[in-house]
Amino acid sequence: MQTNFDNLVQIRRSFHQIPELALKEYETHALILKIIKSFPQDYLEFKNIDSMPTALLVRVRGSNPHRTIGYRCDIDALPVTENTGLKFSSTHAGIMHACGHDLHITVALGILRHFSTSQPADNLVFFFQPAEESQSGSVLAFQSGAFTQEFQPDEFYGLHDTPLLEAGTIGCRMGTLFAGTTEVNITLSGKSGHAAYPQNAQDMVVAQAYLITQLQSIVSRNVDPIEGGVLTFGKVTSGTIRNVIAGQAVIEGTIRGLTQEMIELIQERIRVICAGVALALDCKIDVQLNQGGYFPVQNNSALTKIFIKFMRNSKNIRFEETPPAMTGEDFGFLLNQFPGTMFWLGVGPTSSLHSATFNLNEQAIQPGVNAIIAFLEDRMRKEHPSNV
Numbered sequence: 001m002q003t004n005f006d007n008l009v010q011i012r013r014s015f016h017q018i019p020e021l022a023l024k025e026y027e028t029h030a031l032i033l034k035i036i037k038s039f040p041q042d043y044l045e046f047k048n049i050d051s052m053p054t055a056l057l058v059r060v061r062g063s064n065p066h067r068t069i070g071y072r073c074d075i076d077a078l079p080v081t082e083n084t085g086l087k088f089s090s091t092h093a094g095i096m097h098a099c100g101h102d103l104h105i106t107v108a109l110g111i112l113r114h115f116s117t118s119q120p121a122d123n124l125v126f127f128f129q130p131a132e133e134s135q136s137g138s139v140l141a142f143q144s145g146a147f148t149q150e151f152q153p154d155e156f157y158g159l160h161d162t163p164l165l166e167a168g169t170i171g172c173r174m175g176t177l178f179a180g181t182t183e184v185n186i187t188l189s190g191k192s193g194h195a196a197y198p199q200n201a202q203d204m205v206v207a208q209a210y211l212i213t214q215l216q217s218i219v220s221r222n223v224d225p226i227e228g229g230v231l232t233f234g235k236v237t238s239g240t241i242r243n244v245i246a247g248q249a250v251i252e253g254t255i256r257g258l259t260q261e262m263i264e265l266i267q268e269r270i271r272v273i274c275a276g277v278a279l280a281l282d283c284k285i286d287v288q289l290n291q292g293g294y295f296p297v298q299n300n301s302a303l304t305k306i307f308i309k310f311m312r313n314s315k316n317i318r319f320e321e322t323p324p325a326m327t328g329e330d331f332g333f334l335l336n337q338f339p340g341t342m343f344w345l346g347v348g349p350t351s352s353l354h355s356a357t358f359n360l361n362e363q364a365i366q367p368g369v370n371a372i373i374a375f376l377e378d379r380m381r382k383e384h385p386s387n388v
């Protein structure tokens with residue numbers, strides 16, 4: 001497909017065709033760069049991160065800067081086989097932009113294109129971030145010194161698309177927008193053997209099944225139902241053939257909680273139950289819990305108040321206050337380092353994020369770009385630092 005860099009829908013479709021997994025976003029990175037190089041370059045500066053070749057930071061020099069405003073967009077895709085039937089479906093087998101990061105990139109490029117032709121008052125830093133779905137790209141970038149000196153934001157913004165809001169609607173809330181998460185990897189090891197002689201083996205298929213049902217009592221029995229929490233096991237593997245008792249099994253899942261305390265409670269219960277099942281079923285159970293940068297996404301109260309007020313009072317913007325969601329985001333880590341706001345952009349109606357039939361409504365792109373440009377321009381008109 002030929003990309004017309006004036007047409008945001010076509011740009012989005014080009015990215016949709018080349019989804020790439022965390023830290024392997026090479027084609028995506030090259031296309032982002034090619035598109036930005038087609039914009040006027042007068043105010044732009046680029047920064048690469050040597051240890052993260054698919055990351056990109058672009059600074060737009062302000063005309064009379066009082067602050068540096070960061071805007072982050074994630075660029076990775078998921079190991080999902082697309083089943084949308086779209087003529088511009090993924091060309092990368094088994095990988096899909098099933099979380100809408102193709103739209104996130106497009107919206108960021110739309111905003112960047114605007115400010116590359118119409119110089120902003122304040123400095124802007126755009127962060128095209130690899131590895132949101134796994135491996136905490138935000139932490140890797142931060143630890144590699146991405147946000148030092150001129151690339152250090154005083155405040156940071158970022159969006160996520162959602163099928164739960166009508167296309168083009170902006171959603172946000174004060175306080176916690178997204179849950180914190182923890183990746184759970186559990187490996188069970190025992191003695192394999194002949195299917196006919198269970199007394200001489202330790203069956204890890206049975207242990208795995210037993211362990212999953214025990215672990216699934218955590219949310220119903222240990223979590224305060226008013227607070228809520230989630231424990232999902234999305235991938236289990238074990239065994240090789242019907243008549244061999246499996247000596248190994250692996251369970252992969254994710255914890256969700258709206259507070260760090262809730263995440264730590266669920267983590268602790270997982271450790272205790274795994275130790276108990278290992279003892280009861282005479283096997284080894286190794287538990288790896290990895291939170292990375294997936295902290296609860298806590299919106300800064302002063303900045304988010306300004307953001308919501310602007311969106312709510314703008315005639316051309318549809319805004320809805322949204323409840324917290326159990327989706328995770330490593331933007332939670334960046335909001336621990338810098339004050340800022342995360343918000344939703346509606347792309348509905350369509351099937352859920354992460355599904356093979358997720359087919360976002362492209363009518364969301366232009367209103368999303370317009371709303372964010374309008375907000376940033378308004379924000380830059382305000383004096384520094386009294387309006388925070």
Ligand SMILES: CC(=O)N[C@@H](CCC[C@H](N)C(=O)O)C(=O)O
Pocket residue numbers: 099132133134135160181182183253254255294326327328329330353
């Ligand atoms: C918006 C979204 O869907 N984000 C992902 C973040 C994944 C966090 C981590 N890799 C985990 O699986 O816990 C999500 O699944 O919510």
